[in-house]
Amino acid sequence: MLMSAPRLVVKIGSSLLVGERGGVRREWLATVAADIAVLASRGQQMVIVSSGAIALGARRLKLAKGGRATLEDAQAAAATGQIALARAWAEALGAEGLTAAQLLLTLDDLEDRRRYLNAATTLARLLALGVVPVINENDSVATEEIRFGDNDRLAARVALAAGAQAVLLLSDVEGLYDRPPEETGAALIPEVAALDTLEARIGAVGALGTGGMAAKLAAARLATGAGVALAIASGREEHPLAHFAETGRGTLFTPAADATPARKAWLAAGLTAKGQLVADAGAVAALRQGKSLLPAGVTGVRGKFLRGDLVVILDDRGTPVARGLSEYDAEEATRIAGARSESVAAILGHAPRAALVHRNHMALL
Secondary structure, three states: OOOOOOEEEEEEOHHHHEOOOOOEOHHHHHHHHHHHHHHHHOOOEEEEEEOOHHHHHHHHHOOHHHHOOOHHHHHHHHHHHHHHHHHHHHHHHHOOOOOEEEEEEOHHHHHOHHHHHHHHHHHHHHHHOOOEEEEEEOOOOOOHHHHHOOHHHHHHHHHHHHOOOEEEEEEOOOOOEOOOOOOOOOOEOOEEOOHHHOOOOOOOOOOOOOOHHHHHHHHHHHHHHOOOEEEEEEOOOOOHHHHHHHHOOOEEEOOOOOOOOHHHHHHHHOOOOOEEEEEOHHHHHHHHOOOOEOHHHEEEEEEOOOOOOEEEEEOOOOOEEEEEEOOOOHHHHHHHOOOOHHHHHHHHOOOOOOOOEOHHHEEEO
């Protein structure tokens, strides 16, 4: 199912792409490009999410700790290494008669609705032209993303933007195990249909990687919740895509039966919200019945946000229950919090909007 998806996103981590001495594993990369060419010849559209810029740049600049000693080192390494990374992909794909395109994204690019749609449009056009987009996080201008981001979740979010049906995370492990894989008797879990019943298990992070199993599970939750299948498989072998297609060895996370529409999946995927709205028990119950959040049900407003910004809706215990786009800025939201709808116009001095967060611009968590 996954390897026959019309549009597939493949994520490749630093520990696979970059060798111990800090250079590109070109022979291995050539086998990946050959696999991509075979799939492309069958009409499959491919998007690559590739790590490795910081690792490659650190080698070129002779930076300590793989370029991660300081934020400034990481940014400099990323800026330098991205050229080498793009060249490696362009040469490997070019040898197979394929054209590569580079697309660098930041967290803001996927959280701002207009920029998200622009990225989606660019991806759609590149794929229609038969180009293979190679995507990485824009670490040269990132801040916290370098320390806390990961390309596993980026791959899942790119899949949403690209309209892909499947994501393959190539890793240095074969998939998710029922216990730490180094323990005797550890068994690979071949398929996961319900993430809610699965305890998050954090895998060891390699010297060059920043993902780990927790990040992969977060990516799986995001992807499957939006109707996208996701698999974790080993990328250590040559021709890793062909190997996975032949053996199926790995862990497949199947899409949720109640998958979220694309717009609401984008809302749910947002990692950084501008503010929070605290809702009372009655409002929370109404949200779960598909209703909008009205001012009367709001008991608290936190943060600084403008109309159209992403906010998190919390219950009275502080548990997130939804994400949505605010119809008011923080100052107006504070003034009308707790007010009945018929009183809002008098409080603000202008005609009110239908809701504080409308159901059409909201995703339950």
